[in-house]
Amino acid sequence: MRYALRVVSLVTALAVWQALTSYDVTLWLRFEQFPTVTEVADAFADRLVTAAYWQDLGDSLTRIVTGFTLAALAGIGLGTAIARSRLVEDLLGPILEVLRPIPAIALVPVAILLFPSNEQGIVFITGAAAFFPVLVSTRHAVRALPPLWEEAVVTMGGGRARVLLSVVLPGALPGIFSGLSVGIGVSWICVISAEMISGEYGVGYRTWQDYTVVDYPAVFVGMVTIGALGWLTSTAVEWLGRRVVGQRSAPAGVRAPAPVGRARPSRAATAPAPAGAEAAS
Numbered sequence: 001m002r003y004a005l006r007v008v009s010l011v012t013a014l015a016v017w018q019a020l021t022s023y024d025v026t027l028w029l030r031f032e033q034f035p036t037v038t039e040v041a042d043a044f045a046d047r048l049v050t051a052a053y054w055q056d057l058g059d060s061l062t063r064i065v066t067g068f069t070l071a072a073l074a075g076i077g078l079g080t081a082i083a084r085s086r087l088v089e090d091l092l093g094p095i096l097e098v099l100r101p102i103p104a105i106a107l108v109p110v111a112i113l114l115f116p117s118n119e120q121g122i123v124f125i126t127g128a129a130a131f132f133p134v135l136v137s138t139r140h141a142v143r144a145l146p147p148l149w150e151e152a153v154v155t156m157g158g159g160r161a162r163v164l165l166s167v168v169l170p171g172a173l174p175g176i177f178s179g180l181s182v183g184i185g186v187s188w189i190c191v192i193s194a195e196m197i198s199g200e201y202g203v204g205y206r207t208w209q210d211y212t213v214v215d216y217p218a219v220f221v222g223m224v225t226i227g228a229l230g231w232l233t234s235t236a237v238e239w240l241g242r243r244v245v246g247q248r249s250a251p252a253g254v255r256a257p258a259p260v261g262r263a264r265p266s267r268a269a270t271a272p273a274p275a276g277a278e279a280a281s
Contacts (some may be wrong), residue, residue, distance in 0.1 A: 035217040043217035044224065052206070057225070060191060062204040064233065067126025068187050075131050075183070076176060080139025080168065096135065104129035104190040107196050121193045124201075129190035130183030134176070141175020142168055177241030183263075184237050188230040202231070 014037050019025075024032040035043075037114045047053045078096075104125050111121030149167045169176075196206030207222030 013274075033216070035220055036157075039217045040220045044221045046219050047141055047218065056201055056203050056206045060195065060204065060229065063122050063126055063191050063202065064184075064196075064229075067191065068130050068184055069124045070123075070182060071130035071183060071187070072125040072134055074127075075134025075179065077137050079135040079179075080142055080164075080172070082135075083139045083142035084168070097131075100132045100136075104186070105197075107151060107192045111194075112198060118198050118200060122199060123190060125194045126187050126191040130187040132181075133182040133186060134179040137175045137179025138172060139184070141172035143179075144175070147172045150214050173241075177237070177245060180237050181234060181241065185230060188226065188233070189231070192226055226270050 017034075019035040020031040021036040026032060027042075077114060082093060082096075083089075095214075096238065098267045107125055107128055111124050115121040145168065148162050149171060153163050154168055166212070190201070192204035192207070195202035196208040199205040203222055203225050207219055207226070208221060210216075210218035
């Protein structure tokens with residue numbers, strides 16, 4: 001039923017678009033310059049059979065995957081370090097808080113000055129866009145962990161590495177993936193903008209070139225492509241998050257609640273134990 005509603009919603013939106021553009025409706029908004037759905041579909045079909053379209057697609061995906069992966073590793077690592085160490089927080093926290101409000105797209109001049117090629121600069125901007133959402137979400141998730149979990153592992157003889165791998169990172173996974181989900185969306189915004197400004201290839205670059213030659217159906221082809229790529233990558237991150245978090249949702253030692261009408265076990269028997277606590281003993 002839900003999928004049927006989604007299909008109906010999409011079809012309705014396309015039908016409204018087709019009607020507004022076919023009849024050149026002009027109310028407060030002007031639709032006489034807009035291409036129709038059929039014109040965009042024809043342009044999309046023509047573009048799909050060209051090698052340039054797939055090259056642009058591959059270039060943009062490569063930039064996203066590279067920048068997002070670097071941002072995820074740096075954001076998770078630094079976010080965890082800041083949440084766990086006052087020294088790291090005092091040394092890096094002020095610098096990061098000053099840099100965080102700066103839009104990643106505003107770093108284009110910096111990237112042009114720093115990096116020897118446009119490709120490296122675009123990857124840098126893409127990574128910078130995803131870095132701060134991951135950093136902030138990881139920091140908050142780690143700080144929100146119950147101290148009891150860490151104390152249990154330490155009491156059983158676990159060291160810092162055991163606490164980090166068995167308690168901190170598994171416990172913070174929901175917050176980490178929340179930041180990753182936000183970060184991948186912001187990355188697409190910035191990589192497309194960077195390609196429009198300083199790129200030589202990519203979906204954003206091609207969309208801007210189509211706009212300069214007043215090929216509006218092709219511009220909408222680029223917009224649809226960007227939306228589809230963003231949706232696919234965000235869905236992939238969310239799917240991975242559900243799989244990983246779901247596997248960690250019932251650590252060793254956790255028992256299901258007693259059915260209604262039966263005696264509940266003691267609190268000690270049902271207290272959550274962090275993953276790896278038994279191994280640490």
